[in-house]
Amino acid sequence: MTRPARITVHLNNIIHNTHVARKMHGGKILAVVKANAYGHGDRQVAAALAPHVEGFAVACLEEAIILREEGITQPIVLLEGPFSEQEVFEYNRYQLTPVIHHIDQWQWWSAVNSQKPIWLKLDTGMHRLGFNEFETIQLCSYKPNHPVPIVEVLMTHFANADSLNLGMVELPMQRFERVMQHFKVSSSVANSAAIMLHPQLRGHWARPGLMLYGVDPLGRVAEQVGLKPAMSFTSEVIALRWIEKGEAVGYGSLFTADKPTRVATIACGYADGYPRTAMHNAPVWINGEIVPLIGRVSMDMITVDVTHHHHxxxxxxxxxxxxxxxxxxxxxxxxTLAYELLCHTHRPSRYYD
Ligand SMILES: Cc1ncc(COP(=O)(O)O)c(C=O)c1O
Known part of the structure; x- marks a missing residue:
């Protein structure tokens, strides 16, 4: 038996969550599987989801090629588009769809692949990627002699879809709708938070990520919102000791016992993806009960208080x-956020069920 820290990915729960996303949104599903499917394994997740979704989204060419090698035949949308003109040839080779968000990409695509469809990104307020309203309308009404990209989907990504304050999403959505009036194309606006919290933000294609992996964007208990957690991170107790009142635990002696305390050491640390910044009292489940984290998280170990848990x-x-x-x-x-923790679980051994 190797070190007991392990990740188990429940593929059936990801399929379940995908059906929940479809039911809530009502449109086509572009499953977001970038960053190794948020740490769950992009090959395995894409293969499991292929019969259940209309397409996949990734961040870059390398991630897209992995999916094609896995036999994925649906559209694959690359959310940051090509990083150079050279890459456009690879898009051609692997039949990939770019999100075009700046003018250089528009020109590279026009020069090489103009007859192949693109997703065009409108910046509605995130101010990270995308054309503004004016640029978008200009681009698409421009009728030059040479061919221009075929816009298949107009998309945007909201900065505050996880806000319950409607005002935070209304203005961006109005911007989007104003631009949509100029186009007869499909639309895509909804990530997990928009799908789950804002029924008015729909469009033809949903782009769920986090919720597919069983995490609620507002941090509510997954089961209460119909989702099933897709990742179990487990390990074992590898040492136990009693310490006296006044003794400390771990690097920097951050925790000092105020009574005789039974300390359990667990094989799991920040190198496994557990957050080093976790504070005392972070919940840890052992044999049916929740116990509190004590002391600083080390590279390979954490410590918890099991004084009242004799078993x-x-x-x-x-x-x-x-x-x-x-x-x-x-x-x-x-x-931090669940997104970050899920993506950082590289070291533990990994199983799929
Ligand atoms: C453009 C875009 N759409 C959709 C998603 C999925 O978001 P979420 O995981 O919050 O559902 C992301 C994730 O970062 C994204 O960048």
Whole structure:
């Protein structure tokens, strides 16, 4: 038996969550599987989802090629588009669809692949990628002698879809709708938060990421919003000890016991993807109960207080996150987001069920 830290990915739960996304949104599903499917394994996730979605989204060519090698035949949309004119030839070779978000890309595409469809990105307020309203209308009403890209989908990505304040999404959506009036193309505006929180933000294509992996964008308990967690991060207790009142635990002696304390050491640390910034009291599940993290997270180990949990032994099973502990809750204790934690689970051994 190797080190017990392990990731188990529940592919059936990802399929379930995809059906939830489709039911909520009602349109086509472009499953976002960039960053190794948010740490879940892009090959495995794409193969499992292929019969259930109309397309996939990734960030770059390397990620798209992995999917084609896996036998994925649906459209693959590259959310940042080509990074050079040279890459456009590879898009051609692998039958890939770019998101075009700046004028250089528009020209590279026109020069090489003009008859192949693109997704065009409108900047509605995120101010990260995309053409503004005026540029978009100009681009598409321009009728030069040489061919221009065929816009198949007009898309945008909202900065505040996870806000319950409607005003934060209304203005961007109005901008989008104003531009849509000039086009007879499909639209795509909704990520997980928009799908789950804002029924008025729809479009033809949904682009869910986080919710496919069973995480609610607002950090609510997955089951309460109809989702099933797709990743279980588990390990085992590898040492136990009693310490006296006044003794400290871990690097920097950040935790000092205010009573005799039974400390369990678990084989899992920040090198496995557990957030080093997690604070005391982050929840850890051991043998059916939640116990608090104490002391600083080390590279390969964490420590928890099991004073009142006498049944905990060396070898007891631990869940760091999954069905009993929500990854969003751990992220909150670490001052980060579930997105980041899911993507950082490279080291533990990995299983699919
Ligand atoms: C353009 C775009 N669309 C959709 C998504 C999916 O977002 P989420 O994981 O919040 O559903 C992302 C993720 O970053 C994105 O960049």
């Amino acid at each position: 905990v032994q060396v070898g007891s099973t631990v869940e760091l996150w999954g069905e009993r502990v929500s990854v969003a809750d751990v992220a909150r204790h670490g001052g």
